[in-house]
Amino acid sequence: MDAQPAVARTRRASSRYVEQRGNHMAGAVAFFTVLTAVPLLMMAFAAAGFVLWLRPSLLVDVEEAVRSSVPAQLRGVVEMLVRVAVDQRNAVGVIGLVSAVWAGLTWMSHLREAVSSLWRLPVLPPLSVGRVLRDLWALVVLGLALLASLLVTAAATGFARTVLTALGVVDDPPARALLGLLGAVLSLAADWLIFCGALARLPRVPVPVRTVRWPALVGAVGFELLKQATALGLGSVSRGPTGAVFGTVLGSLVFLYLVSRFVLLVVAYTATAGD
Numbered sequence: 001m002d003a004q005p006a007v008a009r010t011r012r013a014s015s016r017y018v019e020q021r022g023n024h025m026a027g028a029v030a031f032f033t034v035l036t037a038v039p040l041l042m043m044a045f046a047a048a049g050f051v052l053w054l055r056p057s058l059l060v061d062v063e064e065a066v067r068s069s070v071p072a073q074l075r076g077v078v079e080m081l082v083r084v085a086v087d088q089r090n091a092v093g094v095i096g097l098v099s100a101v102w103a104g105l106t107w108m109s110h111l112r113e114a115v116s117s118l119w120r121l122p123v124l125p126p127l128s129v130g131r132v133l134r135d136l137w138a139l140v141v142l143g144l145a146l147l148a149s150l151l152v153t154a155a156a157t158g159f160a161r162t163v164l165t166a167l168g169v170v171d172d173p174p175a176r177a178l179l180g181l182l183g184a185v186l187s188l189a190a191d192w193l194i195f196c197g198a199l200a201r202l203p204r205v206p207v208p209v210r211t212v213r214w215p216a217l218v219g220a221v222g223f224e225l226l227k228q229a230t231a232l233g234l235g236s237v238s239r240g241p242t243g244a245v246f247g248t249v250l251g252s253l254v255f256l257y258l259v260s261r262f263v264l265l266v267v268a269y270t271a272t273a274g275d
Contacts, residue, residue, distance in 0.1 A: 042096030049089030149190030
């Protein structure tokens with residue numbers, strides 16, 4: 001693409017983003033992302049409880065690890081959490097699952113409304129059966145896409161590591177650099193596919209795939225850069241005990257808000273295709 005049309009389109013996208021109150025919508029999306037994370041943590045907690053209940057020997061190993069590695073002042077709290085995870089696994093799992101469905105639908109509803117607003121579409125009624133079903137379907141598809149991208153990236157990276165190990169060069173600096181490059185390329189490709197699907201399917205209007213190819217690439221690259229910058233920032237602020245707690249939490253919140261703003265900016269850029 002020529003530079004001047006791209007710059008002009010970026011300006012139009014910025015104006016659209018401001019006119020449609022993109023920062024406010026990004027804040028709402030980030031908040032509901034955090035809200036969704038809580039029941040997911042509950043489900044992970046329940047899953048850990050089921051694993052420990054099914055494998056008593058592993059539970060003994062965990063208890064011994066707690067006694068040997070956790071500071072004395074925190075040992076009782078951690079041991080209590082382990083016992084609660086095992087004893088309350090059913091209740092926590094059910095509550096976490098129901099809460100995750102509700103929070104996920106709420107998050108998807110707000111995300112779709114934010115995307116549709118940047119396309120300047122009329123607001124839908126607050127609640128309807130059709131809207132809930134569409135949001136549920138979009139949530140399932142997005143979740144499966146994220147899971148598939150993680151599995152493909154992990155499988156390809158693991159296969160490459162296995163090959164390099166068989167060749168006896170896995171510990172060589174060039175081999176490690178090659179593995180890192182492979183992981184980055186696969187992650188970027190997975191992000192691009194997810195952005196393509198989200199930009200084309202989340203708006204309540206048909207969007208041709210050819211319209212979202214370049215914006216999806218920008219979104220994928222920007223998302224990877226944000227991840228790397230956040231990882232470096234968290235690494236620098238979480239060295240002390242206070243930073244490890246508050247720095248990680250605040251850094252994660254800032255990351256979610258920046259990602260929400262960036263994604264909506266990419267949506268605004270995509271929506272200017274017909275301007």
